Amino acid sequence: MPLLFVYGTLCFAEVAHALLGRRPCSQPAAVAGWRAAALPGRVYPGLVPDAVTTAVVAGRVLSDLTLRERTVLDVFEGDEYEVRRLALTDGRSASAYAWRDVASALDETWDAEAFAAAHLSAFIWRCCRS
Template sequence: MDILVSGNSRRLDRSPAGPKGLFCYGTLQFDDVLKGLLGRVPQRLPASAPGYRAAALEGRVYPGLVVQALGGSAAGVVLTDLSNEEWRILDAFEDDQYELRELSLSTGTMGLAYVWQGGDVRTEDWDAEEFQARHLSAYAERCGRIGPRLAAGEPKGE
């Protein structure tokens, strides 16, 4: 799969030989977030990204996937049946400090993941259970407001 970058957006040229799935290690693992953005929960498989971790980010409730210097592996899921329109929505949703990269996954396949390029990386890993308990409801509601705008080709806004 070739990744074409144009301005602030990342467009995917999906070739049959390229990765088929999106590796999700943070908020996109939650059904309510996916429903808010895409209107459905795509098929998924458990996976991990060896050599990476889902890092807590300063001042943010969502994580960033960063290289783990001492090994380790970021746990997550691979969304396996995204349409081109859903890829476009997720790409528009992701912060500009993420870069879409091809990664080797624990499944023995390649996948794409949004890898954090910005600063503010904390030493501790992101805590999915804490996010679920403290932030998921409000975050999913926000995604429910943003999803239809992104589907209509409008900016994310707030």
């Protein structure tokens, strides 16, 4: 399976574990020219192109997903995302879930620490019930 770059809720090992029943191998990674945008009325982000040439999104690369696990993640992400092939800042390439409705993304960047403090526990619970 190709590498999967994650930048939002899937960066939290607890979320991946709730969805997949295990914690996949992951390592820090980043993509340039994109941003993890806050989305209206949602606690999770959307990856959107960024016109700022210095924009970099930090995330993680999942490297040992099975085909079944990728299918689980595809269903979890849903139709609002499309799988895109992106170049990582270290020269490798990876698939990523990019937000389709770029115009709906807010100007602010998604805040992972605020998400963890306010929503992570409930989000994990909802993932376990899926």
